Amino acid sequence: MQRQNRSEKKAKKSTPFVIKPDEVKVDRSNVLGRGGFGTVYRGRWGGHDVAVKLLDRGISPEILRKEVDVWQSLRHPNILEFYGYNSSDPLFLVSALKQGDAHAFLRSNPDASRPKLLYETSLGLQHLHRHSIIHGDVKALNILVDRRGTACLSDFGLSRVRELSTGSSGSNNKGGPKGSFRWMAPECMVGTILGTPMSDIYSFGMTIYEIFTGHPPFPGLTDPVIYVEVAERKKRPNRPTDQEIESCGLDESTQLIWSIVSKCWRSCMQSAKLFHWHNGTHAHPGVPPHTPTPGMLLDRQVRVVPIGDHQSTPGEAPRNLLLGRLFVRTRTQVIQSSLYMLRKQIRSRP
Numbered sequence: 001m002q003r004q005n006r007s008e009k010k011a012k013k014s015t016p017f018v019i020k021p022d023e024v025k026v027d028r029s030n031v032l033g034r035g036g037f038g039t040v041y042r043g044r045w046g047g048h049d050v051a052v053k054l055l056d057r058g059i060s061p062e063i064l065r066k067e068v069d070v071w072q073s074l075r076h077p078n079i080l081e082f083y084g085y086n087s088s089d090p091l092f093l094v095s096a097l098k099q100g101d102a103h104a105f106l107r108s109n110p111d112a113s114r115p116k117l118l119y120e121t122s123l124g125l126q127h128l129h130r131h132s133i134i135h136g137d138v139k140a141l142n143i144l145v146d147r148r149g150t151a152c153l154s155d156f157g158l159s160r161v162r163e164l165s166t167g168s169s170g171s172n173n174k175g176g177p178k179g180s181f182r183w184m185a186p187e188c189m190v191g192t193i194l195g196t197p198m199s200d201i202y203s204f205g206m207t208i209y210e211i212f213t214g215h216p217p218f219p220g221l222t223d224p225v226i227y228v229e230v231a232e233r234k235k236r237p238n239r240p241t242d243q244e245i246e247s248c249g250l251d252e253s254t255q256l257i258w259s260i261v262s263k264c265w266r267s268c269m270q271s272a273k274l275f276h277w278h279n280g281t282h283a284h285p286g287v288p289p290h291t292p293t294p295g296m297l298l299d300r301q302v303r304v305v306p307i308g309d310h311q312s313t314p315g316e317a318p319r320n321l322l323l324g325r326l327f328v329r330t331r332t333q334v335i336q337s338s339l340y341m342l343r344k345q346i347r348s349r350p
Contacts, residue, residue, distance in 0.1 A: 017072075017084035019045065019094050026052050026092075033101065033141065035155060038092075045094055050083065053093045061087040068093075071156075074131060078124030080144060080154040098144035098152070102211060105145040114211050117143065117151040121207070124153040125200060134195040138203035139183045140210050182217040183207065186231045205264025206237075212257055213240050236265055 023045060030042040032051055037059075043052035055064075064087055071082045081096040099105060102117055121143050128135055135142075135156040142155045181189070183206040185199035206217045217237045218226050229235040239258050 019084040019086055019092075021086055021088075021090065021092075024050070024052060024092075024094060026054070035137075035141065037155065042097065043094070045083070049097045051095050051097045053095070055091040055093070059091055061091060064091060070131070070133065074127070074133075076124060076127040077150065078120045078152045079127060079156070080152045095154070098146050100145065102140040102143040102145060102151065105149070106211070106214075109149070112149060116149070117145065118208055118211060120151040121153060122204065124151075125204060128153070128156055129197045129200070134197065135200050135203075136195040137180055137183075138200055139180050139207050139216075143207070181223045181226055183210075184230075186234070189227055189231045201264050205261045208257070208261050208264065209237055209240070213244050 025044040027042045027044075032040040032042055034040070038053050038055040040051050040053045043050050045052075064085065068082070068085050074082070080098070083094040083096070085091075085093045100108075105117075106112060106114070125135060125138065133156060135153060137155055138153075142153060143151050144154050145151050180203075183203040185202040188195060188199050210216055218229070221229070
């Protein structure tokens with residue numbers, strides 16, 4: 001009997017907390033942010049200040065319920081803490097309240113360490129990838145900072161919820177991808193590949209660029225122009241000027257910062273050469289034979305297989321399947337190491 005009670009308690013503890021609409025007070029006059037998935041307001045719940053994200057219509061309550069079970073299990077200092085949700089009308093998520101996004105924090109604290117914020121963000125991103133979760137929308141607006149100056153990632157997994165709800169594969173009916181275009185990896189732009197750890201790392205490179213220059217990638221260009229430049233002409237943002245970097249107090253560190261950004265962008269290019277898609281028992285180098293759904297990708301019905309590998313028998317896992325994960329982990333660790341050294345270099349200055 002005691003053993004059964006313990007298992008019941010454990011099950012209850014792992015179940016996401018359902019918050020009814022009458023239990024949370026939303027201050028609609030206090031907008032904390034707007035994004036591709038909904039609007040975030042300041043609110044009160046259980047006597048505490050919280051952030052309440054009212055989700056846009058079109059999100060499936062059933063799919064949302066399945067996803068929040070995963071989010072609830074993610075405990076990490078650099079991942080936004082998730083309190084609970086409501087899956088009836090209105091759909092909303094309740095999470096910890098932070099001071100603001102990375103841009104707002106840096107405006108209020110111009111001398112704050114940018115490498116520190118980015119290093120902490122990379123730790124959060126790595127934690128997501130270890131749990132087979134693709135963020136899908138890495139950018140400065142989705143990096144939140146608390147009173148102590150600690151960065152954490154928010155809005156992870158919502159791109160998957162929206163895509164599964166609409167049955168889309170990352171592109172809208174007009175041929176343009178959903179999400180934040182300026183930060184998006186080229187293969188996600190064209191819709192041949194959904195979000196992957198490599199595309200998250202690419203977006204993280206754009207975020208580093210954004211944090212240090214103070215402006216988004218490709219300022220002044222429209223989305224159609226960015227598509228041509230990035231997806232077709234393989235262009236990337238120009239190297240920041242010394243003056244832009246000096247404004248952040250990082251004069252002689254320009255080259256190191258740029259090398260980190262380049263590593264992030266190269267991870268996407270190298271992964272295209274390193275991997276081919278495997279669907280069923282037929283392997284096709286290069287591009288997948290059809291665009292997989294998010295569920296197929298994350299449930300591994302479609303698998304990314306290292307080039308040169310093959311399946312011995314139908315249905316058998318590739319012998320070198322872990323090589324892909326190792327590549328992503330190694331690339332992330334190299335980037336984290338570079339950010340850590342940059343942070344240490346700045347700290348040692350007189």
